[in-house]
Every structure is written in structure tokens, then in C-alpha cells.
Amino acid sequence: MRYSDEHIDQFIAGRLSSEDEANFKRAVDSNEELLLRLTERTVRLYGQQKLRSKLRDIDNDLEGGSPNRD
Amino acid sequence: MQVASKSIYKPDRVLIRAIKIGGIPENDALKQLYKQNLTPVTSFVLKNSGSEIDAKEMLQEAIITLYENIKSGQFEAKAKLSTYLFSVAKNKWYSQLKRKEIPTESPVDKNTPNNGFTILDQESIQRNEWVIGLMNHLKNDCKEILIYSIYQKYSMSEIAEMMNFKNEQIARNKKSKCLGYFKKIVLDYTKANQQIL
Numbered sequence: 001m002r003y004s005d006e007h008i009d010q011f012i013a014g015r016l017s018s019e020d021e022a023n024f025k026r027a028v029d030s031n032e033e034l035l036l037r038l039t040e041r042t043v044r045l046y047g048q049q050k051l052r053s054k055l056r057d058i059d060n061d062l063e064g065g066s067p068n069r070d
Numbered sequence: 071m072q073v074a075s076k077s078i079y080k081p082d083r084v085l086i087r088a089i090k091i092g093g094i095p096e097n098d099a100l101k102q103l104y105k106q107n108l109t110p111v112t113s114f115v116l117k118n119s120g121s122e123i124d125a126k127e128m129l130q131e132a133i134i135t136l137y138e139n140i141k142s143g144q145f146e147a148k149a150k151l152s153t154y155l156f157s158v159a160k161n162k163w164y165s166q167l168k169r170k171e172i173p174t175e176s177p178v179d180k181n182t183p184n185n186g187f188t189i190l191d192q193e194s195i196q197r198n199e200w201v202i203g204l205m206n207h208l209k210n211d212c213k214e215i216l217i218y219s220i221y222q223k224y225s226m227s228e229i230a231e232m233m234n235f236k237n238e239q240i241a242r243n244k245k246s247k248c249l250g251y252f253k254k255i256v257l258d259y260t261k262a263n264q265q266i267l
Contacts, residue, residue: 012196012197012200012201013193013194013196013197014192014193014196014197015193025260025261028256028257028260029257029260029261035253035256035257036253038256038260039249039252039253039256040220042200042201042204042205042252042256043205043216043217043220043221043252044220044221045197045200045201046201046202046205046213046217046221047217047220047221047222048134048138048221049198049201049202050217051133051134051137052130052134054097054100055100055104055130055133055134056130058100058101058104058105059104059126059130061101062104062105062108
């Protein structure tokens with residue numbers, strides 16, 4: 001079975017049913033390509049988290065009213 | 071009394087270039103995009119049943135979408151960046167409103183847009199736990215090279231330069247080693263959770 005990117009996201013977000021989740025985990029164990037996609041998706045989500053955190057810092061700076069920094 | 075020192079925003083092409091380059095120019099570009107677009111996005115979200123916090127989240131998610139499209143070379147500057155960001159934020163907010171109507175006990179929603187993962191609480195927590203739980207196993211240099219390559223889509227020669235490697239091949243070897251190690255961590259983590267089920 002070819003898992004979609006959406007399916008991988010649903011697994012990471014804990015949105016699969018117990019049965020689907022168990023099947024997905026077994027598939028990761030036996031499918032090198034799926035393991036690579038799951039790994040790369042994890043890195044991308046981490047990259048997003050870092051960027052989101054940077055944007056929140058920008059917001060905090062604005063809220064803090066750092067005067068005329070530009 | 072108004073002060074005459076209103077800041078001058080950089081044009082879109084400069085911002086796009088800055089995001090492609092990364093580093094300090096990228097940080098400045100992100101800051102400008104955030105400042106420039108916060109008011110219109112906030113007005114829209116407030117008028118559509120949201121709060122200021124919702125508005126900030128939507129803008130942040132829209133900037134992330136723009137950033138990823140620029141980094142991957144998929145962004146086509148057909149409209150102004152402000153128009154693009156407003157449109158993405160608006161769609162994300164509508165999508166959020168729609169999803170909030172779906173009961174949490176419902177089965178997997180096949181119609182959820184691929185880029186629709188933003189806030190929704192429990193899912194976000196679960197996702198963050200997954201990501202942090204795994205990434206914490208990596209040393210900083212491995213995190214860095216994997217993000218540069220996989221998320222920010224830099225070429226191996228660019229990575230070699232950014233990370234002070236002697237050449238592209240060394241960067242390639244380092245990435246391969248880090249990726250191989252991380253795949254093993256992901257597999258072990260998945261297996262460990264499987265036994266619990």
C-alpha cells in the first residue's frame with residue numbers, strides 16, 4: 001500500500017484510528033521509502049516549529065514596542 | 071503629534087531574494103512581512119468570529135507557507151506579497167472555522183487540506199511531542215544540516231559554505247550520516263510505541 005503524505009501527517013498528529021496506526025507502524029518497519037518520508041516530514045515539521053518560534057519572537061518584539069527599530 | 075520617521079518598506083523582490091539568501095536578510099524580511107500584514111489580517115479575522123491571537127496565528131501560518139514556497143522555488147510572484155499573504159491567511163482561517171465545526175470524535179477527515187494543519191489543539195500538541203521527542207536525539211550540527219537540506223532546500227554547495235565544510239562532498243557525507251542516524255531513531259521510536267499498543 002502506498003501511503004499518502006496526508007496519511008503520514010495524520011499519523012504524526014495522532015489522528016489515525018488504532019487499527020490504522022498499528023498498520024502504519026508495521027509498514028514503517030518494513031518499508032524503507034516510507035521510513036524516509038516519515039523522517040523527512042519530521043525534519044520539515046521541526047523547521048516549521050523553528051520558523052513559527054521566530055515569528056512569535058517578532059510579534060513579542062512588536063508587542064514590547066521596541067521603538068523605531070527599523 | 072506625529073513623527074515623520076515612517077519606515078520605508080523594502081519591495082517584494084528584495085524580500086523574496088532575502089528569504090532565498092537566509093541569515094540576517096531573511097530575518098529582516100520576515101520582520102517586515104509580519105509588521106506590514108498584521109493589521110489587514112487582524113481586521114479580517116476579527117470581523118469573522120476570531121480573536122487577535124487567531125489573527126496572529128493565521129498570519130504566522132501564511133508566512134510559513136510563503137517561506138516554504140520561496141525556499142522550494144515554487145513561489146511565482148503573480149501578485150503582491152501582501153495580497154498573497156492575506157489570501158492564504160483568509161483561506162486558513164475559513165478552513166479553521168470549518169474544522170472547528172467537525173466533532174472531535176469523527177473519523178479521519180479525508181477532505182482536510184494538506185496545508186490545513188495549524189493550531190487545532192490536541193493535534194498540535196501530539197505533533198509537537200513527536201517532533202521534539204525525536205529531534206532532541208540529534209546533535210546541533212545534524213539538526214542544522216538536515217534543516218538546511220530538507221526544509222530550507224539549500225544545495226550541498228551552499229550548505230558546505232554555510233557550515234564551513236571544505237567541499238560539497240563533505241557536506242553530502244555529513245547529511246547522509248545524520249539522515250541515516252535519524253531514520254534509525256524514528257524507526258526505534260515507532261517500534262517502541264508499537265509495543266505499547
